[in-house]
Amino acid sequence: MTFAPVTIIDHPLVQHKLTLMRQGETSTTKFRQLLKEIGMLLAYEVTRDLPLKNQTIQTPLATMEAPMLASDKKLVIVPILRAGQGLLDGMLELIPSARVGHIGLYRDPSTHIAVEYYFKLPHDVEHRDVLVVDPMLATGNSAVAAVDRIKEYTPHSIKFICLLAAPEGIAHFQEQHPDVAIFTAAVDDKLDEHGYILPGLGDAGDRLYGTK
Numbered sequence: 001m002t003f004a005p006v007t008i009i010d011h012p013l014v015q016h017k018l019t020l021m022r023q024g025e026t027s028t029t030k031f032r033q034l035l036k037e038i039g040m041l042l043a044y045e046v047t048r049d050l051p052l053k054n055q056t057i058q059t060p061l062a063t064m065e066a067p068m069l070a071s072d073k074k075l076v077i078v079p080i081l082r083a084g085q086g087l088l089d090g091m092l093e094l095i096p097s098a099r100v101g102h103i104g105l106y107r108d109p110s111t112h113i114a115v116e117y118y119f120k121l122p123h124d125v126e127h128r129d130v131l132v133v134d135p136m137l138a139t140g141n142s143a144v145a146a147v148d149r150i151k152e153y154t155p156h157s158i159k160f161i162c163l164l165a166a167p168e169g170i171a172h173f174q175e176q177h178p179d180v181a182i183f184t185a186a187v188d189d190k191l192d193e194h195g196y197i198l199p200g201l202g203d204a205g206d207r208l209y210g211t212k
């Protein structure tokens with residue numbers, strides 16, 4: 001079977017900010033700020049392949065053919081709540097016209113099954129490109145469940161964007177959604193016995209919102 005690519009976003013600014021986020025002593029305020037900044041940088045990288053088409057425009061001096069985004073269909077960003085919301089804010093700064101859907105999922109602590117508690121997409125997702133965002137791809141259950149639900153609405157394309165991925169999560173996700181490209185800033189070593197990414201950065205939602 002062929003899989004859509006896994007792209008590691010190795011930009012030095014992303015890598016530096018990720019290292020700051022991993023450090024246990026980084027405060028909630030700083031963690032939130034860094035996740036927002038990384039969201040912006042990830043948005044820049046994952047939109048590299050957006051098609052352009054030339055438009056005739058008038059500069060103060062001359063007429064020219066200049067490139068603009070080809071599609072008039074706005075992108076849809078879907079953060080997986082809660083932690084995905086922390087990436088959304090930065091992405092929206094770069095793509096302010098994007099539409100936003102939300103999927104609320106929590107991971108059952110013992111089974112690691114993703115449990116849905118909220119789902120809302122813009123009404124016209126069909127034919128649009130969707131970016132599903134969540135900082136963590138651990139077992140992959142949350143990402144798989146989110147993409148399962150979004151595919152019910154037959155968007156034009158889906159990309160999955162995270163900050164940290166475990167090899168186990170990538171394998172599970174690719175098995176279930178071989179057509180969906182993954183973008184991540186790093187692939188870590190493995191999962192621990194509680195399904196946390198090692199070395200990882202801990203619980204992204206708790207660090208983002210100060211709930212632990």
Ligand SMILES: O=P(O)(O)OC[C@H]1O[C@H](OP(=O)(O)OP(=O)(O)O)[C@H](O)[C@@H]1O
Pocket residue numbers: 080081082083084105106107108112114134135136137138139140141142143169195203204205206
């Ligand atoms: O790949 P998985 O094994 O499914 O784990 C990853 C999920 O776990 C975290 O969310 P969590 O369930 O802790 O919810 P939260 O964002 O509300 O903290 C994280 O933000 C992902 O959504």
Ligand SMILES: O=c1cc[nH]c(=O)[nH]1
Pocket residue numbers: 136138195196197198200201202203204205
């Ligand atoms: O390492 C992990 C795994 C799941 N969810 C997190 O927030 N962190």
Ligand SMILES: [Mg+2]
Pocket residue numbers: 083203204205206
């Ligand atoms: Mg959490």
